[in-house]
Amino acid sequence: MEVQLMITKADLSAVHEYEKTPGRVLSIYLDVDQSKQVNLNRGFEAALETRLRDIERRLEEESERREFSAASSFARDFVGKYQPGARSLVVFAKANGSLWAREMNPGITPEIRWEQKAHLQPVLEALDEFEPYVVVVADKSGARIFTVTLRQIEEHAQLCASGEVTHTKTTGLDHLYSQSHFQRKADEHVHSYVRRLVHDLERVVRSKPVHRLMLAGSNEIMGEIHRSLPKPLRHKFVGSVVLPADAPDVEVLEATTSIGQRVEREAENSKVEILITSAAKQVRATTGLKPTIDALNQGRAHEFVYAEGFSARGARCDACDAIFPARFLNCEYCDKALQALDDVIQSAIEKALATGARIEQIRGAAAQRLLGAGGVGAFLRF
Ligand SMILES: [Zn+2]
Known part of the structure; x- marks a missing residue:
């Protein structure tokens, strides 16, 4: 079963709408992290079952038992077909069959509640702690642009610094002219590459609203990019980290997450x-x-x-x-x-x-x- 990936702040108003229909809400936070032994072979379903039984035993009124039983059977069906694609799964279910589910990559404390309203606090806290941001990873030869939302990294653009940046290896004074000529060529080349990069960055930020920008890669290119940022983007800049430009996505994620958390503090x-x-x-x-x-x-x-x-x-x-x-x-x-x-x-x-x-x-x-x-x-x- 496909679950819409990753909660955004816009989803919260959808949950708020969802709550306007009558009935109690079964709120389920499951740890489905497949890197944990206990979750393999669908161990999270067993965990869900145990918690549902605990709640059911505590219900005294017949009408509430019926309501709970209907809501929990919808949730059970959903989780039974669900294929884990993230660390955590959030499900809100009601007796009338309406169900709202999202995956989340920050780990959460598993819990299940049966209340008048959806238990939103863990979602809100994750959204708050992992404010979305855009990252440029660049060196002289090329660049990639990513966005990160709730620890989910997504690549939006790749740029090649077309035309090789060459430095002539000259030794004699008679080559001085050509050396500075080539150096100037190389500088122009870097400028045009960074201009294209900033242009792509503006396009990504227009399509994906983020409040924070981070730079990663080699120092000299990061400096050049920062100097070229238009004011609105410069206001979003919160930090940088030196990384190989071809670092795997997961390294980009780890290196920038710690910047994000420092900025948040x-x-x-x-x-x-x-x-x-x-x-x-x-x-x-x-x-x-x-x-x-x-x-x-x-x-x-x-x-x-x-x-x-x-x-x-x-x-x-x-x-x-x-x-x-x-x-x-x-x-x-x-x-x-x-x-x-x-x-x-x-x-x-x-x-x-x-x-x-x-x-x-x-x-x-x-x-x-x-x-x-x-x-x-x-x-x-x-
Ligand atoms: Zn009153």
């Missing part, structure tokens, strides 16, 4: 600093659970930020769909009694998705800093 550090400073001055930002949730309830958040590992219990008003920290018993908007929520962060993420706010998970040192400021925050529209 730096971006998170500065985002958290700006968030905390702005919140302290009350300039369109807030930190701490209650003010952040308030902003989400009221549709005022344009970006929701939370620290990796931060969790809190909460409460929800069924009438207003508003959420609150756990200490609240009644809705602040309609005064109705609230329902307990195990995980208010998951609900906050859903609110952010529903109101079109960006979502950013913060990791590493910046996460510690954010935990000190309440673990969550938001940049506000007003």
Whole structure:
């Protein structure tokens, strides 16, 4: 069975649409990595079966059992026909037969949930951690252009530096003229090659929206490319790495992934600093659970930020769909009694998705800093 490869941010709105049809959602995250012994001979199907039985045993109401049994049989059929082509598989299934599945290359923690809504958090976190980027790998003789989305590398263009770059090996003074003449020829040649390369790069970036550009290959050509980048591309440039121009795709992927992760950490550090400073001055930002949730309830958040590992219990008003920290018993908007929520962060993420706010998970040192400021925050529209 063909699974649409790789989740993109655009898919998330599709999941949000999917959730508008009634019914609970069976959310399945499977480790299907075929380089692991345990997953060979379709071991992931056995893992799925065990988890499904665990959930089924815990269901008390007959109607919910029926709903679960229908959703899980659709999921089982799908996984039964699935041929692994990535490290992880994500499936959302409902009793009405609607099913949404994607492969993901970042490894994920396997888990299966049966809830009112799709469990999107692991997908969001992977999208956030592995921001798509474009890579140019080049030396004097040729270049390749790749994009990388969620650790999936794809080649878009190959360029040959047509006409050999030759350096004459002269020794005598009488050859000085011809040496500089050939050198000038070679320089012109490099310029035209780099111009063609940048032109191809612009074409790739137009067809595949990415916010980050990395350069790899030989130092001298990388320098030449960087000098030739038009401003919009230069703004996207985040780092470079020396690599043989004919390095296998997997080496290009590994070398650039670590740049991406460093850039992500730096971006998170500065985002958290700006968030905390702005919140302290009350300039369109807030930190701490209650003010952040308030902003989400009221549709005022344009970006929701939370620290990796931060969790809190909460409460929800069924009438207003508003959420609150756990200490609240009644809705602040309609005064109705609230329902307990195990995980208010998951609900906050859903609110952010529903109101079109960006979502950013913060990791590493910046996460510690954010935990000190309440673990969550938001940049506000007003
Ligand atoms: Zn209410």
